[in-house]
Amino acid sequence: MLRFAPALIVTLLVGPIMAGLAMAVLPAFGYLPALGGTEFSLSHWQALFAQPGLWRSVAISFASGLLTTAVSLSVVLLFLAGVSGSRLDHWIRRLVSPLLSVPHAAAAFGLAFLIAPSGLIARLASPGLTGWERPPDLLIVQDPWGIALMAGLILKEIPFLLLMSLAALPQLDPERRVAMARSLGYRPTIAWLKVVAPALYPLIRLPVYAVIAYATSVVDMALILGPTLPPTLAVSILTWFQAPDLSRRFMASAGALLQLGVTAAALASWWGLERLVACLGRGWVEGGQRHRGEWPLRTLGKGLILLTTLTAFVGIATLALHSVSGFWRFPDTLPHSFTLLHWQRTLPSLAGPVVSTLLIAGVATLLALALTLAALENEQRSGRHPNQTRLLSAMGLLYLPLIVPQIAFLFGLVVVMESLGTRPQHALVIFGHLLFVLPYVFLSLSEAYRRFDPRWSQVALSLGATPDGAFWRVRLPMLLAPLLTAMAVGLAVSIGQYLPTQLLGAGRVPTVTTEAVSLAAGGDRRLIGVWALVQASLPLVGFIIAVGLPRLLWSHRRGMRGAP
């Protein structure tokens, strides 16, 4: 059975994406018999290109992909370069990790509540600094250039890239590299940027590509923070797909292919930038400059990561504030009164979506975990390890669902499912979530699993335990902590999913995420506060269990403290 796990995983990930893409290509060229399209034509492309503001949508999607990635990556690298082991550094690291679990939609709402014309920042500055007695008529959130959207994405991508880098760093032995460079007279931050960063980048290249793809095609954040007239390309496509006039689906399919092209163009441009930076960077690395820029670079890295992290946290706090606020006049910093009324009113309608969310996340995570464990255990038993460095390897395939834009293949997948006669229901949504949960669970667990000392299993086998016995009685309990972390990551990924839930559930499987995002248009901040806060806390519960349970279970086992 175990032998089939890797093939099963690849089929599960690649199959639906290919089928989905195929079923986007055919309708884009007019072929979809179910909707009366039986002849190939280019008319839907003509209709697409005739849409007002299309190129602006495309430009914003493209730019936000490159800009958010460039900013997030720079902040992460500068911060890591300046890390000196001080208390502030530890504190920042501690603060950043829980941000990874905050769903994109909740982070977006938090940011919106902070920077909106009537948001917390404007209130703090008014009327003293600004003289505003009422909220100014400014388009800060949903600005036409997508700046608020990019800011929101940066808040979420920094924790992701930071944790990916921290996971990759140990294999580079950065302390020794930096010590060597310092002994040659380089200041620490410069030393890190010159001798560690160039080696680190290839190890985090796939996560970086995933960030680019995500930022060019994000839907839920763009519905909350992105421009509206016109919206980003991905949001436009969703609108066309959900239009009552079914013939618009042809144009939506053409749009999905255009989105694929935009993401591919962004990735190709980034690849070009990589070459350029590598060229220019080589001159800088080998130039012998040892001191210049040390202090500004270090301060910049620390300052920016503090700024983004605190912004995200204050945003979440603002959500909480809104959810319990009574009357709250504009320039007042705090509400006039506090009330639990919004919570009491929302509670009855919360129960259903919360149960749905947890059910979907739980099942998808358990399936992903079982498949991941089977594949990793098979790897251990057969003694064959896949090549991890090549792009087009099993590792590369794992990233496929994270690099192909969701919106490009999920429509096609819906069409496939419709033609198979599958009705939208929880099972279909779970299957959709599995596509995104599985890669993250695998990436999160594989490192610890492969590093696990093989002698533990050898001792167990030589004492007469069967391979299954060694797995259940030795490997699994000893890997409990990373196992629970991987589960928490899986739950968080599933809970935050918007598009797969919305499309594969055909809007009939409400989760906290779909409900929260659907409130964006309404603008009832107190209601949004309640829903977004619930959305943000559900994944956090998983992480608290993942950290707490091993400590509780192994409280009297000193050898189990700290990862094996």
Place this chain on the structure above:
Amino acid sequence: MKNRHQLMLKDIHIALEDVTLLALDAEVNPGEVLTVMGPSGAGKSTLLAFVAGFLAPAFAASGRVLLDGRDITGLPAERRGIGLLFQDPLLFPHLSVTGNLRFGLPRATPDKAARIASALAAIGLAGFGERDPATLSGGQQSRVALMRLLLSEPRAVLLDEPFSRLDSHLRQEMRQLVFDRLREAGLPSLLVTHDHQDAAAAGGPIITLE
């Protein structure tokens, strides 16, 4: 002496990518310790992995391992009846001392608790059963690891530089204990080491790999 077992290594030949790592033909009698010496990289650990059944598929191995006349070359590791002692005691950190010894006992052993209590008493650790193995000293951990191995009733034992991580005063004591116990149990043993004192204490034949 309890049972008498015999280990035979017949025409063992192990190669990696067409380069011969080692070739060996040997016989280990009951209670005897065969010492295999050689510099690092000579294939000592590879030989143990082959005999124990953990050889990575990248290696090409030929030859047969016979235990009490039975060919075990094709058997999976857990059915070979070959026990292992590593450099580190490798007591399972999530189990108590008793849990570790219990892990070693075959499933159908009668009166497990009494067996474990007498095993602990035999190494001067009576009453240590519920302790967390991480709170034991290095020497105590090594002794528990030895008892765990013996309780699993192996028919031969492989020793992978088992004393190299111990302090010098403990090393002498552990050598004595391990070799006495193995001899007493009538087990044929294969010791790989690069310490000549290990070889001398083992008192058996010595093979040197290049």
